[in-house]
Amino acid sequence: MNKEVALVTGAGRGIGLATTQRLLDDGFHVVMVDLNAEPLATNAAALLEAGGSVEHHAISITDRAAVSALIASLPRLDVLVNNAAVFWDGKFDDVCEDDFKKMYEVNVIGAFVMAQEAIKVMKRGARIVNVASRAYLAGYAHSPYITSKAGAVGLTRGMAFDLAERGIFVNAIAPGLIETDMFRSLTPERQQELIAKQPTKEVGQPEDIANGIAFFASPRTRNVTGQILTLDGGRSMGISIY
Ligand SMILES: NC(=O)c1ccc[n+]([C@@H]2O[C@H](COP(=O)([O-])OP(=O)(O)OC[C@H]3O[C@@H](n4cnc5c(N)ncnc54)[C@H](O)[C@@H]3O)[C@@H](O)[C@H]2O)c1
Numbered sequence: 605m606n607k608e609v610a611l612v613t614g615a616g617r618g619i620g621l622a623t624t625q626r627l628l629d630d631g632f633h634v635v636m637v638d639l640n641a642e643p644l645a646t647n648a649a650a651l652l653e654a655g656g657s658v659e660h661h662a663i664s665i666t667d668r669a670a671v672s673a674l675i676a677s678l679p680r681l682d683v684l685v686n687n688a689a690v691f692w693d694g695k696f697d698d699v700c701e702d703d704f705k706k707m708y709e710v711n712v713i714g715a716f717v718m719a720q721e722a723i724k725v726m727k728r729g730a731r732i733v734n735v736a737s738r739a740y741l742a743g744y745a746h747s748p749y750i751t752s753k754a755g756a757v758g759l760t761r762g763m764a765f766d767l768a769e770r771g772i773f774v775n776a777i778a779p780g781l782i783e784t785d786m787f788r789s790l791t792p793e794r795q796q797e798l799i800a801k802q803p804t805k806e807v808g809q810p811e812d813i814a815n816g817i818a819f820f821a822s823p824r825t826r827n828v829t830g831q832i833l834t835l836d837g838g839r840s841m842g843i844s845i846y
Contacts, residue, residue: 605679607657610821611635613665613718614688616644618784619735622810623685626818628656635678636660638688665714668721675721683821684722686715687735689752691786693794696747704748711752715759719774728771733820734760735813738780738836753778757832764830773829775820780836782808803838 610627614620616638624634628651638644641662648660663670665688675681689711692703719732739746740753760776767774781787781798787807790798799807816835819825834840 605633607631607633608682608823609633609635609678609680610683610685611637611675611678611681611718611722612685612687613637613714614735615660616640616647618786619779619782619810619813620685620687621647622814623687623817624651624658625656626811626814627683627685627821628658630818630822632683632821633657633659635674637663637665637674639664665718666709668717671717671721675725678725680727681722681725682727682730682823684718684726684730684732685735685817685821686718686732686756687817688714689735691746691749691789693746693790694748695745699748704751707748707752708755711749712755712759715756719759719763723767723770723772726772729823729826730772731821731823731825732763732767732772732774733817734774734776735817736760736776736778736832738778738834738840740778741840760832761830768829773820773825773827775829775831775833777813777816777820778832778834778836778840779813779816780808780834780839782810782813784810801839802836803841806837808835808837 610632612624615624615636627634644660651658734756736756737753739750740757764774
């Protein structure tokens, strides 16, 4: 295949779907992966109908056998976007150990499995983009998510060192509040509370994150690795003391 191939996880909706569209606009063939088969198939069909070079696969990023078989079937793999994740809110006292493990299994181990299988076929100049979250810095009432996203940042930095000499670049995006089903799963009160803390008083759009991902995914972005790009309406600047 002449086109560069990008694999996007969690591509059935939200940020993953916007990223798929953006990478199609940038000339990639996009391999869409999502656990949730129905929206994935519908959205992939719409993109195909519009002339997009896409294929879709309903698998879990935690299923190593399925991931390995899919990656082995691709003609080439230039970009991996590790975007799929799960999220839920909850006070620390109420966090249940099984839920904590489940979140870590998808948000960290899933990304690790994807990357470890991807690098078996990736060549010099390939790029991996992990979608972390601004939440890795801190936040109320979602300690398992914060832990998993700090894990995504750690994975990015660790992989960046290990893969640098092979010419595989690994970077991460840390989104702030983005208007997707994940954000809409919060109560309206919690949504308003979080928006009020944004310096911009705005919730970001999936396309804002897709643009950042496209920067790291671009073949023109050379010699950049181990970086975390925070796209959060200025929230991570901290609290103004004036
Ligand atoms: N929306 C936000 O406010 C926000 C903020 C910071 C970071 N993020 C991060 O951005 C990324 C995308 O978030 P979103 O808001 O688009 O979420 P979303 O919930 O709308 O989409 C996530 C997608 O991942 C898929 N998925 C979940 N588990 C999977 C698995 N095991 N295998 C394959 N696919 C799986 C889901 O089916 C879903 O389609 C996530 O990593 C999320 O943590 C989102």
